[in-house]
Amino acid sequence: MSSVNKRILETIERSNYSDEVKELLRALLMIELRHHGDKNPRYAEDYDRNIKRLAKFKESGEER
């Protein structure tokens, strides 16, 4: 079941961004959708985990 508007996902997919950026945007959109409507969403931990993971992955990819 796709929950993020497919137009958004398609735009990200057909862009020239790096795979890590695409993956982060998709992951963050899912987090936002999950917290949509929450008054005080606790998003920081989820954001940080994804950013750090993918930044590290990107860095190691560039080194390779």
Add this chain to the structure above:
Amino acid sequence: MELDYIHMKNFRQYRDVRIDFSRSSPDNFTVIQGPNGAGKTNILNAITWCLFGDEYHVDSKYVGLPIVSAMALEESKNGIVETSVEIQFVEDDGKKILISRSLSHRESAGKLIEVPGPHAPPCIMLQAERDWSGPYFGSEAQYRINSLIPPEVEEYFFFDGERMDDYFKKNTGKDIKDAVFEISQLGLFETLTERLIHRKNDFVKQTRGLSSEVEGIREDLEIQARSLEVDKEQIEELKKKKNEAELLERDFSQKLHDSSLEHIKGLEEQRTLIEEDIERTQDEIVEHEAERLEILHRSMPIIFAYGPLIKTKALIEVKREAGLIPPMYKTIFIKNLLKKGRCICDSDISQKDEYSSARRKKVEAFLQENELSELSSELIESNVRIQEMIESIATFPDEILTVEKKLNFLQQSKNEKNEKLNAISQEIKQSNVENIRNWEEQKQKYSDEKDGLKVKIGLKENQRERRENIIRALNIKMKQELKKEAKHSSLLGLLAFCDECIKCAQEAKETIMREIKEQVEKKASEQFLALIWKKDTYKGVLIDDDYNISVPHVTGREALGSLSAGERQVCALAFMAALNSVSGFKVPLIIDTPLARISSTPRKNIAENLPNYLRGTQVTLLVTEEEYTREVKEALAKKVGKTYGINFQEKGEGKMAEVELIHG
């Protein structure tokens, strides 16, 4: 995704009613027919209540009344009555989604008390490969339902014909932009970008062992970021106030427009036309101001450098007249001659005798002279360029004067039109009808308020832009400082990644926004022209950069304000259907009283065209007998798979409605 059935129990006038919807294309239209007040809109409400826990289309006569059937309560004699709505959808692959919501009530001492059920509503079950998954209850179920149909965009799938007429009267460009934002979920992108910026700032904040220089920049960044937040909030607040003022101004203008006094009505119509004219003049002024700026940008550097240019040109001329430029021979030619021991006249100068030595010295002197004038080719080119520059500004006075004249003329014309507006306003204010005087004063008050707020928004936006530039510069400075220390290399990597993602998110948002706007404009225009009965009257539907909708008349005059109620409804129908079709969500459409405000002949045209632009979409029409005329029935005959009739009856205090299958 298509609607399979809805089952309502004790929901307002529906005691126990199940409606099966027609699903198989090409006849995937379902018509539910009933008189006004029979409960058509409550079917729409039953759907939104089941999905989102609220009735979004509730009629004023039902506001505050409990959803539980009054008749069922009376019959239960203080027992518990359960209200429930169950909806089944079928996905494209044939898998079913069952959503239900129930709420129990009982009456105690004349008061209605809610009785909690064993599970928090709503409930959703999803058909999987072999079995069903779920049931899921409460917030988890709601999350899954919102993923299928976001509540913010439900009005673009469940249309209310009566409200559609007011859509453009009550909504400003900003509201429409918000609708595009909602329907395309771009709000998620905006929040995501803001949060990425917060996280980026927090990464720096959390880092220990920063140098005092970095610490200072970080503090500055924090102050600027906080101020930027305040700026943004203030801009939003000002925009909200401006929209409110704009709507109120429009309301009072409409009141004057609808006045029973022909004279006032005429003046208001005249004013609307002049205001539109002023808007066009203003657009022309902006266009010519841009042209003036372009001429100035092109010519001013030459004008400022005119003196030095003329002097340079004169110096080059002197050299040229003295025969120093251009040189008669290329330096390389003379060098080659000397190398070969030949004179320009080809005599031998390689010998050591007096004659050869004397000639050789002459050629060497000539070379030296020539080397000095080696710059001459550049000077010649410069001379040509200077000449061109001087000539290019020869037309400057004429060009700038023409634009200035045009601008003066437009400005004067705008002033004259403004004076006419003032005169109309004064005339209306002198009316001997108190209401008219009050409406005019109110209109003027909100118009002034709107103009003042526009200026404030402009100033605040400038301030925000300046602050964003400061933040950008501070970020660069911070990165430069961090680069100096190897221990911060991973932090630098994180910040760079965040920056890249922020930039990409912003770019993607802009792309989607632009594409959606273009598609909505194109589709709304096509659909409006297909549905409207005055085929040669309007050019189509336009959406400007601020999302203001306009319907240009073939003469070029803006016509949205003067559309009839039926035409406005068609415009809104076309616009909403366009939004729906580009939304990215495949959800069935339910349209309540789509043809109520449209007279008989155009109805047929709409009924004939409706299936074409909603091709492939499952549609349910909630109609009155007056709307569902013989012509409409004939036009829709091939598309309608099922037709229901609502039988409504009042029994004592309670009301009851039954739905009967007429055809299908």
